[in-house]
Amino acid sequence: MKKLYTVSGKNVDEKKTVPFTTHHQILIVGGGSAGITVAAQLKNKLSNHDIAIIEPSEVHYYQPVWTFNAAGVFEKEKSKKLMEEVVPKDVAWIKDSVVSFNPDANTVSTAGGRMISYEYLVVAPGIQIDWDKVDGLAESIGTNGICSIYSYRSLDYTEECIKNLKSGTALFTQPNTKFKCGGAPQKIMYLASDTWKKRGDLGNINVQFTTGGSVIFGVKEVAEALGPVVKRYGVEPKFFHNLIAVKADEKIAVYDIYKDGKVVDQTEIKFDLLHVTPPQSSPDFIKNSPLADSEGWVDVDKHSMQHNKFPNIFSLGDAGSTPNAKTGAAVRKQSRVVTGNLVSLLKSGKIDTSLSYDGYGSCPLITGFGKLILAEFDYNNKITPSFPINQMKERRSMYHMKKDLLPIMYWEGMLKGRA
Ligand SMILES: Cc1cc2nc3c(=O)[nH]c(=O)nc-3n(C[C@H](O)[C@H](O)[C@H](O)COP(=O)(O)OP(=O)(O)OC[C@H]3O[C@@H](n4cnc5c(N)ncnc54)[C@H](O)[C@@H]3O)c2cc1C
Numbered sequence: 001m002k003k004l005y006t007v008s009g010k011n012v013d014e015k016k017t018v019p020f021t022t023h024h025q026i027l028i029v030g031g032g033s034a035g036i037t038v039a040a041q042l043k044n045k046l047s048n049h050d051i052a053i054i055e056p057s058e059v060h061y062y063q064p065v066w067t068f069n070a071a072g073v074f075e076k077e078k079s080k081k082l083m084e085e086v087v088p089k090d091v092a093w094i095k096d097s098v099v100s101f102n103p104d105a106n107t108v109s110t111a112g113g114r115m116i117s118y119e120y121l122v123v124a125p126g127i128q129i130d131w132d133k134v135d136g137l138a139e140s141i142g143t144n145g146i147c148s149i150y151s152y153r154s155l156d157y158t159e160e161c162i163k164n165l166k167s168g169t170a171l172f173t174q175p176n177t178k179f180k181c182g183g184a185p186q187k188i189m190y191l192a193s194d195t196w197k198k199r200g201d202l203g204n205i206n207v208q209f210t211t212g213g214s215v216i217f218g219v220k221e222v223a224e225a226l227g228p229v230v231k232r233y234g235v236e237p238k239f240f241h242n243l244i245a246v247k248a249d250e251k252i253a254v255y256d257i258y259k260d261g262k263v264v265d266q267t268e269i270k271f272d273l274l275h276v277t278p279p280q281s282s283p284d285f286i287k288n289s290p291l292a293d294s295e296g297w298v299d300v301d302k303h304s305m306q307h308n309k310f311p312n313i314f315s316l317g318d319a320g321s322t323p324n325a326k327t328g329a330a331v332r333k334q335s336r337v338v339t340g341n342l343v344s345l346l347k348s349g350k351i352d353t354s355l356s357y358d359g360y361g362s363c364p365l366i367t368g369f370g371k372l373i374l375a376e377f378d379y380n381n382k383i384t385p386s387f388p389i390n391q392m393k394e395r396r397s398m399y400h401m402k403k404d405l406l407p408i409m410y411w412e413g414m415l416k417g418r419a
Pocket residue numbers: 029030031032033034035054055056057060062063064065066067096097098099124125126127149150180181184283285316317318319326327328329330331362363364
């Protein structure tokens with residue numbers, strides 16, 4: 001019988017019983033949305049399985065509700081569960097973090113000094129938040145009106161900043177790197193603006209959307225649908241503005257200004273509230289590994305999710321190279337392809353060529369309290385609506401689906417391998 005270190009989250013005394021060299025048939029790196037979903041689906045599909053997840057965190061977060069939490073809609077504690085509650089029963093949880101890969105030997109090494117071998121590897125460690133890439137940000141977040149929904153720890157302060165602002169300039173940034181949830185920088189801006197509008201303060205607040213990008217949203221239909229929303233709140237969009245530094249004491253944000261892909265100027269904007277969506281990149285241990293593509297992401301085929309060099313390795317979620325919007329919604333679709341291919345490989349030695357990920361991503365754009373535009377699209381930015389209605393219209397029904405239904409579907413459906 002296989003030896004489990006943590007079964008159903010019940011920790012066996014690791015120091016005494018965990019062998020430092022061990023083997024698993026399927027090893028999953030990361031117990032986030034992608035890692036747990038894949039583990040749960042595999043467990044449901046395979047009668048005999050030996051699956052282990054390597055995950056250092058005690059806590060699993062449902063990040064899509066952080067926007068609501070910071071807007072004071074419901075308590076942030078509802079966005080998290082203990083890891084032991086979400087790791088599927090009979091799947092081993094190795095509480096450690098991977099530091100390097102040796103795909104030729106089919107092994108990974110961990111911070112805790114373990115070397116673990118595998119038959120198949122699923123790489124899902126998410127995206128890295130590069131707070132230190134903006135000068136002065138890491139040390140000033142949570143002070144002087146500088147806040148972010150990209151960290152659980154900053155949610156309360158973000159809520160406080162929104163509540164306390166009565167007048168002045170509110171800056172909402174979007175980086176020129178890839179980042180998770182393309183709509184989040186705007187969702188929090190619209191919810192903040194709606195808070196100020198309802199309170200009668202919006203007229204005294206200059207809301208600016210400062211983005212390293214060139215458009216309000218990368219999908220034309222969605223950008224058009226957002227036009228009236230931007231107008232309603234009097235948001236001033238500033239394109240090609242990439243935040244590079246924060247002077248916290250003076251409350252000044254410093255931006256590089258881009259033209260034709262080059263920095264042509266720099267500008268400073270004084271703020272009263274600065275909501276930062278930080279630059280993001282592939283985790284360093286992935287960037288520095290043989291699994292990475294030229295940009296540092298796990299180099300997989302965009303349809304099969306199989307590694308381009310190592311056929312027994314798959315990746316999904318925010319760390320993968322697939323050029324989709326990095327969202328939990330994408331994970332849900334990608335997971336079916338990854339688990340289908342793994343089951344097929346185990347049974348027939350071949351991947352299932354009928355399975356193909358089409359780049360689906362979903363961005364539920366909260367445009368105010370009780371208002372949501374549900375953007376769903378594929379690799380070609382083609383709109384792929386789930387409902388037979390005009391999803392480009394702001395809808396209360398979609399808002400409640402996102403706020404009340406999707407969290408239940410996540411915890412009870414997706415993480416249990418059912419959705
Ligand atoms: C504010 C915000 C709003 C969002 N809104 C939405 C939304 O509305 N809809 C939507 O679909 N998506 C949304 N997302 C995005 C969604 O949360 C992510 O796309 C999704 O969580 C990606 O899943 P993942 O498993 O790749 O990464 P994660 O869920 O981040 O999990 C990665 C896991 O890997 C672990 N890990 C890291 N390093 C190591 C290591 N060295 N070894 C082992 N494990 C490691 C981490 O501890 C973590 O548990 C939002 C995200 C944010 C931050």
